[in-house]
Amino acid sequence: MRLVVKVGTSTVGRTTPPDPIAALAGEVAALMRAGHRVAVFSSGAVWAGRRAVGANLPPAAAAAVGQPLVYARWRDALAKAGVRAAQVLVDDRHVRDGGQAAAVVEALWRTGLVPVLNGNDAVADPDSPVADNDSLAAALALALGADRLVLLTDQDGLYTRDPRSDPDARPIRRLTAAGLAACLPTLAVGRPGPHGRGGMASKAYAAWQAARGGVATVIAHGAMAEVLTAVLAGEAVGTAVEPAGARDHPRVPAPAFGAGWAACGGE
Numbered sequence: 691m692r693l694v695v696k697v698g699t700s701t702v703g704r705t706t707p708p709d710p711i712a713a714l715a716g717e718v719a720a721l722m723r724a725g726h727r728v729a730v731f732s733s734g735a736v737w738a739g740r741r742a743v744g745a746n747l748p749p750a751a752a753a754a755v756g757q758p759l760v761y762a763r764w765r766d767a768l769a770k771a772g773v774r775a776a777q778v779l780v781d782d783r784h785v786r787d788g789g790q791a792a793a794v795v796e797a798l799w800r801t802g803l804v805p806v807l808n809g810n811d812a813v814a815d816p817d818s819p820v821a822d823n824d825s826l827a828a829a830l831a832l833a834l835g836a837d838r839l840v841l842l843t844d845q846d847g848l849y850t851r852d853p854r855s856d857p858d859a860r861p862i863r864r865l866t867a868a869g870l871a872a873c874l875p876t877l878a879v880g881r882p883g884p885h886g887r888g889g890m891a892s893k894a895y896a897a898w899q900a901a902r903g904g905v906a907t908v909i910a911h912g913a914m915a916e917v918l919t920a921v922l923a924g925e926a927v928g929t930a931v932e933p934a935g936a937r938d939h940p941r942v943p944a945p946a947f948g949a950g951w952a953a954c955g956g957e
Contacts, residue, residue, distance in 0.1 A: 691726045691922065692836040696827035696896075700844035701912030702734030702760060703741075710913050712767045714842075717918040718804055719771035726922075729795050729805045729834070731827040734760045736811060753811035764806045776803045779810040785829040792833040824896035832903045839900045840921055841893045842912035847929030848894060863926055867901035867934045870894065901931040 695718070701710045718728045736749050739756030747755070757779065765775045776798050784791040795805045807830065809823045824841060831839040851859040865873075873894075890909075897907040908921050910928030920927045 691838065692834055693721065693726060693728045693838045693840065693918070693922070694731060694827055694831040694834065694836045695728060695840045695918065696731040696824060696842065697733065697912060698823075698841070698843045698893075699733040699737050701842050702732060702763075703737045704913060708913075709767075711763050712770070713915070714912070714918070715764065715767035716771045717916060719768060719773040721918065721922075722773050722802070722804060727799045728918075729799075729807060729830065729836075730764060731807045731823060731830065732760055732764060733808065733823045735808055750812050757808060757810075757812065760808065761806055768804055768806075774803050775806050778805050778807045780807055780826060780830075781810050781814040782826070782829075785826055785833055789833065791830055795830070795834060822892045822896075824892040825899060828896040828900040828903075828905075828907075831900050831905045831907075836905050838921065839897070839905050839907045840918065841896060841907065841909045842917065843890065843893060843909065844912065845890060845909075846911045846914075847909045847927075848890065862929050864930050864932065866932045867898060870898045870901065870931055897929075897931045901933045904933045906933050907931040 695714070697711075697714065701714075704710050714730075718730060721728050735753040735756035737752075737756065738759040739752030739754065740747050741756075742759060743752070743755050757777075761775075761777045765777075768775045778791060778794055778798075780789075780791045783789055791807070795807075798805045807827075809826050827841070828839060830836075845853065846861060848862040848865075849859040850862060853859040893909050897909055900907045908928050908930050910917050910921065914920070914927070917927060
């Protein structure tokens, strides 16, 4: 099975034990040894750079400082779990329309290495239509023909309302690609966490991108124990977005997100 795991800044930046990177690295290593092919798409460079140098550092400069720091954490955690890693920095050109990223990932997989990818924010075009790591991960999953895209964040999937401010919010456990598309124009999924930039809005859109192109997608909590094992076992984890029937590799603009939560059939 081919699996792309996107790890959000809220997970990478978690400072209370247990260390989510260590836990995820152990799962990734076990999956690789079992014959699966896993690519990790990790955010966190801007957060790590600002944490190391100063909060006022501009995003591009912070990413330049933080990229090697985030990769070093993944490299060391994966090595401790018994597998080797390789860093791949990408932007829109590398993951879409026959870009180089998929070929590099395939080559690394053939040698048993775990690709650890990140958007190259230090030099990326901020006006690119695929500028955030969620959309980049979705585009990579499509290019690789992945079986699963897992988007790990600080919430247990999508909710009918923002669970951080509304006690009546209900979890949305399963959607089709078409069902999610129907919700997107009016779906406002709260502000990003304290360290992230995209928030749940970018994850909802990325899940729709991937599922519309034929890749099953799950949005789940990055701190959940053995989350990847649960996803692959088909357990009811987070929000599962069922793919469309064909891989049509959509080239569509992001919809505008509205001001209020849509009731998307929470369970």
